[in-house]
Amino acid sequence: MVREEETSQNKGFKLLGILDVQRIPCARNAILHGAGGSLTTGMLYFLATSRVRRSFDVGFAGFMLTTLGSWFYCRINNAKLRVQQRFIQEGIKNKIVYEGSVLDPINKPKAENPSGPS
Amino acid sequence: MAHPSQLGFQDAASPVMEELLHFHDHTLMIVFLISTLVLYIIMAMVTTKLTNKFILDSQEIEIIWTLLPALILILIALPSLRILYLMDEVNDPHLTVKALGHQWYWSYEYTDYNNFGFDSYMVPTQDLTPGQFRLLDVDHRMVIPTESPVRVLITADDVLHSWAVPSLGIKMDAVPGRLNQTAFIVSRPGIYYGQCSEICGANHSFMPVVVEAIPLKHFENWSTLMLENS
Numbered sequence: 347m348v349r350e351e352e353t354s355q356n357k358g359f360k361l362l363g364i365l366d367v368q369r370i371p372c373a374r375n376a377i378l379h380g381a382g383g384s385l386t387t388g389m390l391y392f393l394a395t396s397r398v399r400r401s402f403d404v405g406f407a408g409f410m411l412t413t414l415g416s417w418f419y420c421r422i423n424n425a426k427l428r429v430q431q432r433f434i435q436e437g438i439k440n441k442i443v444y445e446g447s448v449l450d451p452i453n454k455p456k457a458e459n460p461s462g463p464s
Numbered sequence: 465m466a467h468p469s470q471l472g473f474q475d476a477a478s479p480v481m482e483e484l485l486h487f488h489d490h491t492l493m494i495v496f497l498i499s500t501l502v503l504y505i506i507m508a509m510v511t512t513k514l515t516n517k518f519i520l521d522s523q524e525i526e527i528i529w530t531l532l533p534a535l536i537l538i539l540i541a542l543p544s545l546r547i548l549y550l551m552d553e554v555n556d557p558h559l560t561v562k563a564l565g566h567q568w569y570w571s572y573e574y575t576d577y578n579n580f581g582f583d584s585y586m587v588p589t590q591d592l593t594p595g596q597f598r599l600l601d602v603d604h605r606m607v608i609p610t611e612s613p614v615r616v617l618i619t620a621d622d623v624l625h626s627w628a629v630p631s632l633g634i635k636m637d638a639v640p641g642r643l644n645q646t647a648f649i650v651s652r653p654g655i656y657y658g659q660c661s662e663i664c665g666a667n668h669s670f671m672p673v674v675v676e677a678i679p680l681k682h683f684e685n686w687s688t689l690m691l692e693n694s
Contacts, residue, residue, distance in 0.1 A: 365496040366472065370489045399512075406504050410497060417493055425486075 372420035376413050383412025465600060465657040466630075474631040477656055477677070478648045481633030483547050491540055498536070555647055557615035559608060565618070565625030565638035565660070568667035572606045574687065580694040586670050599669065600657045605676040609683040610650050618644045626661035629675055635661055650677035 360366045367374045388405025392398065444450045466474055476482040562573040562581075573581035584602045592598060608614045618627045620638035628635040636646045650656075658673040678686065 362496060362499055364499075365492060369472075370492070373489070373493065376493070403508070406501075410501065413493075413497060421486075421490065 371424055372417055375420055376417035379416035380409045380413030384409030465597065476633070477631045477650055477652060477654060478633055479651060480547070480551055480648065481631060482651075483550060484633050487543050487547055490543060494536060494540060555613045557647055558612040560615045560617060561606060561608065562617045562619070563606070563627050563638070563673075565620035565622075565627065565664070565671075567622050567665050568660075568671040570602075570606075570625075570627070570660075570671060570673060572604075574690075577687075578691050580687075580690050582690070582694075584674070586672055597657070600659075600672045600674070602672055602674045605655065605674040607676045607678060607683060607686050608650060609680040610653050610677045612680065613647055613649050615645060615647045618646065623664045624662045625664050625671070627658070627673055628661040629656050629658035629673055631656045632675065634658075637662060650675070653677050653679060 359368055361377065365373060365377075367377055384405045387408030388401045391404040392401035395401070441450070473481075473485055473488065476485050559574075560576055562575065564571045564573070566583075569586070570584045571581060572584060573579070575581075582604045584604045584606065586599065587596060587601045587603060589598055592601070616627070616634075616636070618636045618638045619642060620640045622640060624640070625638040626635060627638055632648050632650065634646055634648055636644045638644070654677055656675045656677070658675075660668055660671045660673070662668075664671075
């Protein structure tokens with residue numbers, strides 16, 4: 347069963363042999379944003395100054411900053427989602443456990459019924 | 465369990481291991497970026513024709529390469545300390561199990577309610593049945609309920625051992641004459657494998673740890689059965 351799972355899944359693409367961009371959440375997006383940022387900043391600097399070598403340096407700096415920015419932004423949102431997911435899971439569990447009881451979270455106190463005609 | 469040629473972590477089965485995985489991703493991205501930066505600098509140094517034999521100091525670069533590593537270390541240390549304290553949080557375990565290391569098997573004692581215990585020997589290769597894992601499966605697994613805080617008290621009978629289950633994020637030394645404590649919650653039912661992680665003699669590689677997590681109702685049935693059999 348383990349071999350079937352292994353062959354059915356892609357083995358993952360590891361940048362520099364360490365960073366598995368397919369499996370790590372936010373990694374793929376961060377690297378792609380970084381690549382785009384690098385191209386953009388490098389090209390813009392070159393168009394402005396025509397300095398080739400320095401453009402590469404600026405492009406690399408753009409890659410680092412864009413990757414970091416995208417990575418942290420995505421990870422913070424991811425962390426918030428995971429916290430929300432845990433609350434929801436806990437809420438669903440409590441709803442099932444407490445359903446119909448006094449502790450039911452959706453149990454609203456009913457107003458007193460008026461007494462019927464004597 | 466691990467699949468052949470696996471390098472990375474196993475899937476997390478406890479909240480602590482999930483946090484450790486996320487921390488590992490965070491740190492790995494930082495390491496990747498530093499490696500990329502170093503590679504780029506090396507390539508730039510190797511391919512330039514510019515040289516300056518008389519440079520003595522530069523205040524700006526000194527400030528950068530002092531502050532930047534400090535910032536990076538803070539970025540790594542803060543989540544690391546968070547998880548460190550998270551792992552040591554006081555919890556109220558529903559169950560306590562004692563794991564004793566022997567040469568060369570583990571024994572487990574459930575003494576909370578009624579006393580029962582059993583030994584856990586590795587299934588020899590020649591006795592494996594189809595579907596069992598070589599060097600990993602045991603005759604009696606340590607069974608615990610899912611979604612319940614469990615405390616494990618670990619010690620050893622003879623020499624040093626270490627009780628480790630990677631997918632739960634647990635590794636604790638089993639020291640003779642000392643009782644080490646660890647706690648965990650298993651998030652999902654399943655069977656989780658580990659191996660002794662402290663050299664303990666000839667059969668150190670042949671005393672695996674197997675934790676079976678099952679829903680509470682089934683755990684109660686299992687413990688009743690074990691009591692009847694003991």
